[in-house]
Amino acid sequence: MIHQFPIRVYYEDTDLAGIVYYANYLKFIERARSEWVREMGIDQVQMKAEGLVFAVRRVEADYLIPAKFDDELLVETAMEEGSGVRLVVRQDVKRGPDLLFSAIVTIICMNETGSVMRLPAAIRRPMH
Numbered sequence: 001m002i003h004q005f006p007i008r009v010y011y012e013d014t015d016l017a018g019i020v021y022y023a024n025y026l027k028f029i030e031r032a033r034s035e036w037v038r039e040m041g042i043d044q045v046q047m048k049a050e051g052l053v054f055a056v057r058r059v060e061a062d063y064l065i066p067a068k069f070d071d072e073l074l075v076e077t078a079m080e081e082g083s084g085v086r087l088v089v090r091q092d093v094k095r096g097p098d099l100l101f102s103a104i105v106t107i108i109c110m111n112e113t114g115s116v117m118r119l120p121a122a123i124r125r126p127m128h
Helices: 022-039 044-049 121-127
Strands: 002-008 052-063 072-082 086-095 098-111
Touching (some): 002 022, 022 044
Antiparallel strands (some): 002 072, 052 098, 086 098
16 A cells, blocks of 8 residues: 655755755655554554654665755655564655655654554554
């Protein structure tokens, strides 16, 4: 299953060269992951109240083609692999058929002391 999340590039997203500032792609994919998790029925506010939060453990990113002001982009999120405590997702940012940015993101779940915990069942279920 591929989750799709539309993004429009605003002036604030660009740098002096008029292209999307590299760190903003990480913001774009974070927003898309948040919506993906929400659509799975996971309430992150409730998780936090129970002492659990998601954390990014690793990001491997490739910047392929620059996005520019007013571009309409689509962030696609798909599960690559996972275990009870770790989830790896691929996130691609596209403009039409063109792949602009691609990342492999490893996500974990932690408790208040920073210890790694099992991922919520709603995320583990699609892995089986």
